[in-house]
Amino acid sequence: MVSSTASVAEPWRVGVLFSRTGLTAITETEHFLGTALAIQEINQAGGILGREIEVVAYDPESDPETYRRLADRLLTEDGISVIFGCSSSAQRKAVLPAIERRNGLLWYPSLYEGFEYSPNVIYTGASPNQNSFPLAEYLVRNHGRRVLLAGSDYIYPRESNRIMRDLVESYGGKIVDEVYVPMAASEQRLREIVARAKELAPDVVFSTIVGRAAQMFYRLYREAGLDPASMPIASLTMAEGEVREIGAALCEGHITAATHFGSLRSSSNRRFAEKFHRAFGADKPISMWSAGAYAQVNLFALALERAGTLDTQRLVEAALGLSFEAPEGTVQIDPDNNHTWLTPRIGRVRRDGGFDVVWQAKAAVKPDPYLAVSPLGGRWIGEEISVA
DSSP: OOOOOOOSSOOEEEEEEOOSSSTTHHHHHHHHHHHHHHHHHHHHTTOBTTBOEEEEEEOOTTOHHHHHHHHHHHHTTTOOOEEEEOSSHHHHHHHHHHHHHTTOEEEEOSOOOOOOOOTTEEEOSOOGGGTHHHHHHHHHHHTOSEEEEEEESSHHHHHHHHHHHHHHHHTTOEEEEEEEEOTTOOHHHHHHHHHHHHHHOOSEEEEEOOHHHHHHHHHHHHHTTOOTTTSOEEESSOOHHHHHHHOHHHHTTOEEEESOOTTOOOHHHHHHHHHHHHHHOTTOOOOHHHHHHHHHHHHHHHHHHHHOSOOHHHHHHHHTTOEEEETTEEEEEOTTTSOEEBOOEEEEEOTTSOEEEEEEESSOBOOOTTOSSOOTTOOOTTSEEOOO
16 A cells, blocks of 8 residues: 655655454454555655655554564664554553653554553544543433443453443433453353343443454344344444444444544545545445544644654644544644544444444534543533434
8 A cells, every 4th residue: 555666865664553463453454544545645645745654564463462562673673753553452551661661652543541641642532521421421311321331351441431330320320230351252251241231131231342252242132132222232432344244234223432434424534435445445444443543644744744853752742733634524633632632423323334423513522531621411412413
């Protein structure tokens, strides 16, 4: 994907760390493709300040320890200071010590659980106030007060479920149980969670199960006769690529809170879809994973054009406050916390594997990673654009 045409000037060398194999290969491959598309477009347009972007990319195989080792290699042996990478919080936490120790800069495109700030990271995915907060109110209002929490056993699900518990209770709801499975959960362990859902009959299951285990969980859920019309699974991560892998008919009716859906009708999303499909094939779904990765590379390009250097401090200073018309709409890097203004949305899976957007905020929302100014029990639903 990345142009191999030599530039007269020395290229800007960057690292890319997204897995194409392993437990989270589907979402991470989408990150990789969105990154590759943006870099290809930038290079074809003449690069940045007349210099192309040159990529050093590795496949960490969805393993946090491999992420740590390869990040260290990029920062030392390869002489790289800027890395686009990591899909999960476990991966980000694994590379962060090396990034900070060697004064690199990580561009992180995934939603996460919040409660983190590093001067060496630009966070371009959603913070909890940009997905969990409106989702909690929507679920209690539209589906009921009894919620089952199910997650993979690592930091993102544990912290996200802690926040969701507080949110559900702030709207008068009740958590009926909270259960976890290993990242590489067996079918039997997932069947036990499905059986627990059947026994408790909550109004909704909030799932932070990720990767292959999530795909199996959704299949087993429908196999057990559980109906999304009366007891949907709600997620922050289930997107178009995994829906296709599971089978759209098995996912129809389930709910995802995200800042981008492939079905958005905006001109910026149509342009992105056309370019993505031209590059990778018309059958490749677009999602928040590819769109977010694409947007952050373009934000990087704007920052680099302003800074004129890959020096971490100068590049971060140049990035703060920058905005870009992304596939999801206008996004902006917040100058207060290195996170990104994004537009919250809630979607419901259709039979064709796309999403009907049933709610969206009126405008992009300021990121509040420490939930310092986002009140529990606040009003979100009703403060929206009608999209149903």
